[in-house]
Amino acid sequence: MRVSILLPRPFNDPFDYESAEDFPPGTIIKVPFGRQELYGVVWTRNETAPSQTLKAIKGAGEGQLPGVSLQFIDWVSDYTLAPRGQILKMVLAVPEAFEAPPKARAVAEIKPPEKPLLSPDQQQTADRLIGSLEGKKFQTFLLEGVTGSGKTEVYFEAIDHLLQTEGQALVMLPEIALSAQWLQRFETRFGFRPALWHSAVPLAQRKATFLALLKGEVRVVVGARSALFLPFTNLKLLIVDEEHDGSYKQEEGAIYHGRDMAVVRARLNQATCVLASATPSLETSVNVEAGKYQHLHLPSRFGGAQMPDVQIVDLRSVKMPSQTWISPALKKALTETLERGEQAMLFLNRRGYAPLTLCHACGNRIMCPQCSISLVHHKAHGKLICHHCGHLGVVPSVCPTCQEADTYTAIGPGVERILEEVQTLLPEARCALLTSDHLTTPKKIEACVASIQNHEVDILIGTQIMAKGHHFPLLTLVGIVDGDSALSGSDLRAAEKSFHLLHQVSGRSGREDKRGQVLIQTYLPDHPLMQALKHQDQSQFFALEAEQRQLHGFPPYGRLVGLILSGKKEAEVQSTARLLARVFPQHPKAELLGPTPAPLSYLRGNHRWRLLLKTTKDYPPQALLRVWLQKAPLPPSVKLQIDVDPYSFF
């Protein structure tokens, strides 16, 4: 008989194969494909005899994906317009598992679980989640509470209830590779280690987890957004911690938002979904207001720790020597913190030494030859690096434009340069740089965290890698070197993203018995963002944001789809973009913005043009998109990337 098998390749439709045996949908089977052999999944059964000679399947089935996994593939593919096969590829994440199955490893009990004492607020909130689990119906909660209010303990109670009854739980964390402290808390609370799922987990371990999941043997998975696609057989609880975090958005391959897809997955499973945050995204807040999500609010810091004292340093009124970035106020705060035997962190979300290298004779700036962006000077490596494509260059001794020698100057600060300035200002201080360039492996991160905890470091200088997850009891001062850096640009969420980041960084300061201090250096002291941070009142800021977005019909009050066309030949990319715009099917609820060159108009050697499709909230754009894109087939040299609900605009 004929079986249709979906393959983990970028095709929407399954391929037909011949099989002597009948397999139910979801069965994982090896088949020949071109010169390769691949694992695919039986998509539909077909009783009719084959009309042409078909290739025969290999093997007899390696297991079966649960029906809900197939529904999820369909749903994500329909929504994102990514081919089903591309979604399947994320589901069959470790096909190696079928070739050489690893030895099954038992979940080791480490020590007896330690159940903490919850505050009345926490207990009440946990009871709501437990009630939802008992109801066995789909429900989404926003669990809101400031850093230290005990959100984790609350959702741990829900996991505990689930472990004592039935079902599986998935906890999604942003930047899971940095979540050692969270895992420690989990182990202490439950007495065992959850299954981990992210790209840095060794293959053998991922293989074991995948196979155990197929057998329904895993109770709790903790992972990055990719864990959503695992073959859970009885998923009853999904937790998205730090739901506002941008790292839940996958920007390459099949483009999707992990938080939003978690809610979909919960609905398909009739499960309870918990979105946890101290600073919920506007999207989630709007869903709460609309009554789609239940709101659970944990009011105060558990254990009585205080919120940090936030001061704004108005850089307009401070005279500072050129090419220095630490104001006298920040220097004073650093000195005082160190004198008290405490630690400080300086935050600047810019890697390297300087973002710009200019010829001071003719103004020529050094650009990446592959991308329309400046190369970033990394002094430690003696290199200029493109953060988009990895291109490496060196500072030329003679300017290629004006032929003058030794004219290149570093402009603006990166963290390396801030380190240099700190070492000049406070030569006694022991400093550590914390960026993705330095902390390249989990081991290095661990060692660095330990040295901070052992007080071998006085001042941490870091990028957003330090914004979350870590708890340093001695850290009582956070200095934000450039509060304005993320506010400019074409991103409609620039202010919101800035708020989330700066709020999170500020939260690193002070815990337990010591009140923290935060200094934000800015040229925009009156900006609603700075005021919200200063007064620790985000409501007004978010109300303003909401008003602006509503006015323009932008998300979450409308829908957006980003379409990026790219290719080696600029003229072809441009004419394809214009053609697409010409054949756009008019609809009263849809509007086309563009085409225009994308903000990054040249990336990795490709020219890029962008169109933005905007529709009203009540008009999902997928059907219109399908009709539209069929009207203008792409030339083979032009690639189209579709980003439904875009999060980045570059």
Ligand SMILES: [Zn+2]
């Ligand atoms: Zn020059």
Ligand SMILES: [Zn+2]
């Ligand atoms: Zn580049």
